[in-house]
Amino acid sequence: MKKTSDNFLVPLTLVGKLYDHMIKVVKPTEVTKEKNILLYVGKLFPHMYYALKEFEKTEDRKFRLALIYDSKTKLDEFTEKIVDKLDIVIPCDFSSDAALHEALIPLQDEILVLTTRSEDQISALARVVPYVPFVHTPTETSLLWATDKIAMRKHLRNYDKSITPAFMVVKDTEKKSIKTIIDTLTFPVIVKPAGLAASRLVGICYHKEELSDFLKKVFREIEAVYKADGGNGIPKVLVEEFMEGQQYSIDAYVSDVGRMYFCPMVSVKTGKAIGFDDFFGYLQMTPTLLNEESIAQAEHVAEQSIRAMALRSTTVHVELLKTEQGWKVIELGPRIGGFRHMLYEFAFDFNHTANDILIRLPKKPQIKKKEQGYAAAMKFFAKEEGKLVKLAGIKKIQELKSLKKLYINKKVGDTCKFAKHGGSSVFNIILVNKNRSELLADIRRLEQTVDIQVE
């Protein structure tokens, strides 16, 4: 069946919520020919919706907010909250070229921007890119490189060996493979399953026995986690040399001609730094205490990594390590970093979500470097794994002056696992204060107040 922008047809099998979406899509609109659709892939969170509404005001222009998502997956709870407010919602079978074609070809002349917010939607974005040819996007190839930790390492090392650690790829746990790792790399090493987001199944190994045991565990669990998380491609495991240093991250906007605009840096304290044997991002804070020279060096290395991945017309989130041998790239993704829209809004008063649109127009993003305050995002995990039996102190921490947002992800009875075992945090919190000392004081109060107990 042929679809046009004036007459959409959606499979009749769709019911319930999808029926509403269908109505929305089927209903002809009077302004359909205008090139003003901001098309998001996979997810569109409430904060983004409001940021885009603000953007409309700033630009004095109306946009149509659209979401395309894989109809085989459920919308996440945050997108569900906002989905009814969107102008266009396109459920589509991403495994079918025909379905993508039918859904997107009619909108080709109306889509102004194609983007995504989440790390786990990058490969979905890559699927959509070829069907939206008349907008500024990264190439689908560069998107795919950036979602594959192994391809990423290869490109980074090919570009400049000094910015990334030595690594190798493992496909099994045979003695021969372990020996090759030991002969090739220097311990300690980090084990990272390729294609998994965040710090899922990431572990540090200091010696042969630990490596062998951990790899076995990873290969046992990886299939299940890949399935549950929608991990990309055939399970492969990356083993790379561990770099010692202080972790930071930076978001950047890359124009269609390779011009880079850097946002302020964010310091990252991982679970490892507070006694966990886990690499989740415990505390992310901006502005940092880095001096201008250090920031310039970090930006230089980040720029090299973006060029290595041939990324363009996108926001890029780059994770860096400040080592004695200079800045190194941990990894990068063609997306906004987690919590960054809030950190940058509260600390520097600029609209990161809008800038992600501007760079794809392509227009110069509006970055403010003068700090308005200090912002921190924190993820709280249980100290041990088990069933959550108590989450105390939540009411009290809501009295903290710096508290901006609190997201409780687990309730009593839920299973708490470490990030490396595929677990998510018990709660996340955003804190903001004009004064860094007061922000640190509230972080301290928070740490002393919250009691997460498992059994």
Added chain:
Amino acid sequence: MPRHTEYILFITKVTPSGVAAVAQCNTHLKKDFKILVIQDKNETGIFPEDKKVSKILTCDFQKPHAIEKILQPYKDTIVAATFYGDENAILAAKVFPHVPYLLHTSAASLEWSTDKIAMRQLFEAADPTITPAFTIVKNTDEKSIARIIKKVGFPLVIKPSGLAASLLVTMCYHEDELKKSLQKTFRKIEKIYKENNRTTVPRVLVEQFMEGEMYSVDAYVTAKGDISFCPMVYVKTGKTIGFDDFFNYMRITPTQLKETTIEKAHVVAKKAIHAVNLRSTTVHIELMRTEDGWKIIELGPRIGGFRNAMYKLSHNIEHRTNDLLLHLGEKPIIPKKQQAYVSVLKLYAKKEGILKKVNGIRKIKKLASIKDIQLNLKSGDACLYSKHGGKAVCDIILAHKHRPQLLADIRRVEQSINIELE
């Protein structure tokens, strides 16, 4: 007393490694120095560990004439005087004026460099950029609290002056915590001073918390102020492994620092040494590498903890022998060739309580890197955090030619040792 006998004077105690250092000096300089120990009669429970080779003199250190009298017969034959341990610096300051023709630092310098407050004041006078903002507190009244907040700001560190290690060192992030911690500190400080046989007046230093990585270095300062540095040591505190305590959890040498970075650390360390006017002494300097450059945490006119063993294993440096050579006016010998990577771990119980059992000791003894395991507490002893005056349950020295294998053995130790509390 035969005229030809020459003595090396140790103040309060001499360790077996000190005895060995004298023997090495004798070999190196073709001499036959004997060991003389002078003790304060009020310092109970501290005795030379090798009585066979020591001559022990005991007197009341509070009375200069008593020191003078007991040293009088030996004064012409003492060729060098030294001491081990931070806690003996003040006692050395009482003895040194009685042996004026020897190479040692001044009593005033010893006092300044063992008093956290005087030290900070002198650092600030020499170069304010090498030291954090600080203030001195004698009580917990509102005025003091207001002054701390205005002058220092949060986060800050409370450090009782004159206490070694991280005794009662507390970090505070806000006013309530500051008030409570200060009250607690002033309550406990008197007791700890008494237990540690402190004769100085308790005062509390409150300084700005410096964010960065901690390192330390030992140096030899000649009578003319020339300084030779030993290799740098990286220090991981309890804070970085999840404890709310500043004990030195792990020390490791050599570090991964570049030559240029080390040179910058040396410049700052030199400023600190010269700021407190130290001479003819070994100095232990603790530094923080911050984004604004190297800063001094503190220094001591002494050999750093475990440094004798660490430098011997890492570079074949005879640290105690060098300390004696320095006091004898000889040049310390610092071999540059690295022999191994060395680490010292101090393991504390995760919580405070009564020690029941330490599991895994037998297992870790088999590790290739293990050089020494020292159990400091036994079943039934109280396990306290360092800030509460506690000691590590055990100290472990590891060394390996290859850094990755040393790190692997550290990991095995961490995973094997289980400190059980009742």
